[in-house]
Amino acid sequence: MLPFLLPLLLLSVLGEASPRKRATTPSAYCSDSDGNYKLSPISPPVQGSGSPGSESTWKLRIDDTSSGHKQTIVGFGAAVTDATVTSFNTLSSTTLQQLLNELMTGTGAGFALMRHTIGASDLSGDPAYTYDDNGNSADPSLSSFDLGDRGNAMATMLAKMKSLQLSLKILGSPWSPPGWMKLNGVIDGTTKDNNLNDGYLTRGGTGSTGYASAFAQYFVKYIQAYENVGAHIDAITLQNEPLNSQAGYPTMYMFDYESAQLIQNYVGPALAQAGLNTEIWAYDHNTDMPSYPQNVINGAGQYVHSVAWHCYATNVDWTVLTRFHETNPKIKQYMTECWTPASASWNQAADFTMGPLQNWASGVTAWTLGTNDQDGPHLSSGGCANCRGLVTIVNGGYTFNPAYYMMAQFSKFMPPGAIVLGGTGSYTYSNGGGVQSVASLNPDGTRTVVVENTFGNDIYITLSTNSGQEWSGNIPSQSVTTWVLPAL
16 A cells, blocks of 8 residues: 555544434435436425425324334445456546545445355456366365455455445355366356356255365455455355356355255354354345245255345345244345346336335445446346446546446444334325335434435425434425434
8 A cells, every 4th residue: 555545544433433413404415317416415304394385295104113123234334356456456546545445434335244256257358267276177185265356355455445444245156166167067058057066956865076176265264364454254155146157157056955955064164163153144035935035944944044145036126024034033134235236227226225125124335435437347248238237437536327326325324223113104106206215213213214205296294203304304205314313
């Protein structure tokens, strides 16, 4: 690190580590569909019924007493892919530091949960790679394990983020293990036998043949290597989208019972024997197959206490998370992937943050954090060619895209440790117009209320609280607006 950046970094760390001054008056911030508001301060709510005038009115209620307490927030953020790291590293050191401050500290979004790709994903430049390719020759002892240039760059970027956001949690997910560990012998290029060579598909079962032990040690070595660079890995999933087998980019199919057996008999014990406190999260795929994480928990509950969900199910239904919570009340849940293409509606990122939060998710990460102005770099052979980052890097500078502001309306005002509160009054009509809201009790005692207004007109909200208060104020049309209410 350049010496002249040290004071700036230290100030950022100190600023994030020290408690923020507790708000004693209400405030409001807004981001809207037209970009007229971008985390912009607007008129705060007032106590009482206020003066709606001719505006349409809407009533909400939150339970800010102990009876309304739901899940605890871990954080919000996005996927740090090779595309993110490559594009970020084209910036000057000064500009990169400024960007990271805006992403990771309270001066900006305050992101505190990052998912990163273990080896190549579709958002990697050619060629696809893992941390032990070894010329595609079998290396069961992992003697050729090496993060390589791209892995070291990834670990270094995550370490920089961690230095700015002390609450940062990092989740690592592989798109494929080394090709030699698979039945088809390749990272990508075919869906035939696109499975781990671990014995599961043979008569002997998981571990009877193949590389179950090497697969487990691959995670151990990766976690240790990142730790050595300063990037502590808080959690892993065994396989990104285990029910998605495609030829054009790294993927691998993994059965639910296979995943449970690998965790219970190999990966879980390997992490424990290495003295690592890294958590193992189940699934990392869509909401239309809740039996998958349930079967993993049933078979490996000793090691699995969290589930990761994606948004790509047809007609995605986030109430799946509530039903899963009712069956598994001690299991944490996260929404770990949803893309943010330029073609998406203005409120897509708000929806994939709001819905999971209303249904017991403790954190949300978008796909992806940053890309260049060509939505890359990405593999030329397949995968997503139009996945735009929350941030676009272009001509030595950066631009925050609408999805960034929509997510920041939550992340900036619902810090790690905030408790989501029960509430009523959210409703969306069949034509798409409506109001959705979620609230939290923050560590400093303040209360945050995030309101998404998809109507084409301003509305006037009256918010009642179970603590006996009433607050009211204007919510601009097609916006996400955040109220921060003073502590009781």
